[in-house]
Amino acid sequence: MAKTFEKGNVAIAKAAVAAGCKYYFGYPITPQSDIPEYLSGVLPSVGGQFVQAESEVASINMLLGAGATGKRAMTSSSSPGISLKQEGISYMAGSEVPGVIVNVQRSGPGLGGIAPSQGDYFQATRGGGHGDYRIFVLAPSSVQEMYDLTVLAFDLADQYRMPAMVLADAMLGMMKEPLDEWVPEPKAFDKGDWALGGASGRPGRRVKSLFLGDGELAEHNWRLAEKYREIREKAVRVDVQVPDGCELAVVAFGSAARIAKSAVDRANDEGRRVGLIRPITLWPFPTAEIREVAERGVPLLAVELNTGQMVEDVRLSSEGRSPVTFAGWPPGYLPSPDDVYGEIARRLAGGEKVA
Amino acid sequence: MNHDVIMAGFGGQGILMIGNLLAVSGLRQGLQVTFFPSYGVEMRGGTANCTVTLSDRAVGSPVTSRPFGVIAMNEPSVAKFGPRIRPGGVLVWNASLVGPDAFARDDIRSVGVRCNEIAEDLGNAKLASMVALGAYVAVTGVVDVARIGEALSEVLPEKAHKLIPLNLDAIEAGRAAADEPGGDGHG
């Protein structure tokens, strides 16, 4: 099939349907409303259900309910709405219920605005709600990746029985690009030993996060920690373009990586050697891959659409092996490739002290 | 090749439509393309703009501070985006709504087209932005005009397909206007 020309938000919605998601629960909020608008039209025709809930709080709990029965389901929102969903995300993590959550980030704190932002990096990668847990965080950087990573999010959520978040932003949601709407092979995930469907021929079963027995909760948390350790080992995705001899490597994800790529291309066109590291999974973070670059002595420049969040993970990954600096733009001013190029040029000229 | 163009005007002038159309035309010509529109509250003020990038390699930034080209359908758009054009770039401006003295630069190619009058002569005032796109494509050669014809059936909703010939007329009229001696404005 020829590529279509599609909006990022719609690519996410189409990917959900292609991945076999039949249930969507959400509440309108700019800049992601294309997702519920599209799915409200399509899901009924594939035997699914679309529910416009009374709030984001209700939507995430509907996702918890549908997910607990083993069905593929999704909710989507944007920053302030994702804050409201944190309660349910924590319960899903605690009760090990799979589900996909899309955050098309806008600006905060508070009502902020609707401009693109990467201000929710900490919230997403640190769990966001109460308790000691993590969720998958996938950061698409193109309309095609909005599609591909949404498909992947459903598989990862099912494979590891936990929430998976697609962390996009207003730029990726609103922009249009060519899209290959490939149809994924349905993967069989055996949910027979945990999903609820009525206690037919067996005792009743629970999907829960309350553990009051002696030592029970500690054991539960350790088991989750072990799962997270395995994921850190197996599920990292990152695009590393740092050839030998690089004088600097930019680290950026999502839309910032797109802007940074133009700046990096320009520097290389001008005869400098600048690399680009683009984390695709923000959790698990590509710690080992960044450390490898740092061990080669390549200075790192974290570029973000915020005042400095992912840079902390870059520093932790470098562990002092090479200098890490930061350039960021909070929402309300969208940096151009020239802005990022300026920051690169300053570092190449030795004008930036290591923070 | 890396061609970026900002299109801007009043809401309702069909700015996002011609942006989409140029992008899809580029896509069907085998180019990498992105289209980034203004949206939300930004639109409530009655202005609209979008950035289209066409390239023969993967497109980096979908936004630009210094575009190669600008299509400006009203005076505020000329004032806002005209100064940002890279030297050697192209400005197509709507001479129906923008006076000849509104803006001047001697390091770009500036083409004034009376888009509204041409569209009205064709019988549909809504075609003004299509006229401007025809002029822009003629001046820059960024895509084949034939590709635009193909892309129209993809971009226009089914019920508007009967208007495709009229849209093609508007694009052709824009091309002709850009070619006229004096079609070059005060560049």
Place this chain on the structure above:
Amino acid sequence: MKAVFTRPESLTDKPFHFCPGCHHGVIHRLVAEAIDHYGVREKTIGAASVGCSVFLYDYFDIDVVESPHGRAPAVATGIKRANPDRFVLLYQGDGDLAAIGTAEIIHAANRGENLTVVFVNNTVYGMTGGQMAPTTLLGQPTTTSPYGREFGQDGYPIKMTEMLAQLEGVGYAARVAVDTPARLAKARKAVFQAFETQVEEKGMGFVEILATCPTNWGLPPLEAVKRVETEMIPYFPLGVYKERKGKDFL
């Protein structure tokens, strides 16, 4: 020998943890009888709430999802929409349903979700230690209304059944009590009716049950039972507030 008292099949053999004189045990039994009567044990998915009722999943031999505080109607909506052939049961207390989960119950009801809701109103937060509930009666002292609930400060006790009965999506709404054998029989009928409403897909089946909490009321069990009649029923009148006969949605 004729058995005069047997444990409903859908209850586990785990002894109730409830305080002496608490009505949760009686109400659990009514609900279990309804599950057995309608033969839905093997297709029931429960949405447990937060409060004393959270241990529902220890006592009922059915599948149960634990919901965040107040969110059971949303969780249940997700279950039911993805599994319309399953029977979905909610059991919520007054803090859960009438305070923190007000939005969820009202909108699930308004959407006409085919759910059965058992709402236990004992005018107090039980599990957290006797704090004021939205249904706490005027003048009733609690640990957060030590001088008694006063309307100028705390507003009035909320009447959920009357409110929900107004919504088109609700197929059945009733308020009952279990303090006397006669009322227990009516309560049983009402719980059954709330089940039947879901079975017949007539929208939400809602039953509010006035219940005791001797521990947090500071009363001996027998006096607590008397309070249901002397103080609760006068403010929360019993009766069937809504009963849809057919699928006569607007």
